[in-house]
Amino acid sequence: DAGVIQSPRHEVTEMGQEVTLRCKPISGHDYLFWYRQTMMRGLELLIYFNNNVPIDDSGMPEDRFSAKMPNASFSTLKIQPSEPRDSAVYFCASSYGMGASKGTQYFGPGTRLLVL
Amino acid sequence: AQSVTQLGSHVSVSEGALVLLRCNYSSSVPPYLFWYVQYPNQGLQLLLKYTTGATLVKGINGFEAEFKKSETSFHLTKPSAHMSDAAEYFCAAQGGKLIFGQGTELSVKP
Numbered sequence: 001d002a003g004v005i006q007s008p009r010h011e012v013t014e015m016g017q018e019v020t021l022r023c024k025p026i027s028g029h030d031y032l033f034w035y036r037q038t039m040m041r042g043l044e045l046l047i048y049f050n051n052n053v054p055i056d057d058s059g060m061p062e063d064r065f066s067a068k069m070p071n072a073s074f075s076t077l078k079i080q081p082s083e084p085r086d087s088a089v090y091f092c093a094s095s096y097g098m099g100a101s102k103g104t105q106y107f108g109p110g111t112r113l114l115v116l
Numbered sequence: 117a118q119s120v121t122q123l124g125s126h127v128s129v130s131e132g133a134l135v136l137l138r139c140n141y142s143s144s145v146p147p148y149l150f151w152y153v154q155y156p157n158q159g160l161q162l163l164l165k166y167t168t169g170a171t172l173v174k175g176i177n178g179f180e181a182e183f184k185k186s187e188t189s190f191h192l193t194k195p196s197a198h199m200s201d202a203a204e205y206f207c208a209a210q211g212g213k214l215i216f217g218q219g220t221e222l223s224v225k226p
Contacts, residue, residue, distance in 0.1 A: 004159070033214075042216060042217075042218045042219060043206065043216040043219075045213055045214070048213070056213070091159055091160070093160075098212070103210075104150075104162055104165065105162075105214060106162070107152075107159035107160040107161070108159050109157075109158055109159045110158075110159050112157075
């Protein structure tokens with residue numbers, strides 16, 4: 001299996017621009033998670049989906065952030081407009097189930113975002 | 117609310133020495149517990165996990181962790197550090213969502 005795939009791996013943009021991050025989960029997994037990692041706040045869960053439906057978006061920082069999962073093999077995280085404080089590494093993870101007996105989360109390599 | 121505390125944001129050991137990374141969780145109900153490792157510019161990789169049963173859990177790369185309910189701890193150990201173990205290590209607890217500790221950066225000196 002190719003694992004969780006994220007693109008782009010690096011993104012540099014200017015403040016005010018729209019940024020779209022992409023994720024392809026592991027085939028057969030029914031949960032998809034978006035995390036943000038910063039030095040100040042560590043790893044934060046932004047949102048997660050079950051069977052393409054958003055379940056909990058309480059971690060999304062503000063309305064500038066939105067996430068979609070149009071099908072089982074693709075998800076996007078969009079920031080519009082972007083701000084310098086959005087600079088972080090964004091991870092996508094997927095799992096089969098959500099209990100630890102089977103719901104181990106597998107992480108993608110991350111997208112390193114820099115907003116100037 | 118459930119939380120995970122990793123003692124020490126940075127740990128340095130010599131090659132061949134014991135590695136001990138500390139993790140405590142706060143939960144009235146013992147959650148499922150995980151250790152992940154993150155190498156530079158990479159995603160998180162699962163080292164090991166505790167769900168139920170044996171409290172000593174063995175993972176990849178020679179790491180192991182022991183769940184101690186009385187101490188609400190899940191410390192990670194490796195008997196002999198290798199240079200390739202240098203990375204950041206995250207402890208996490210799952211009751212519903214996965215809650216991560218702040219991470220411990222492990223340095224290994226030659």
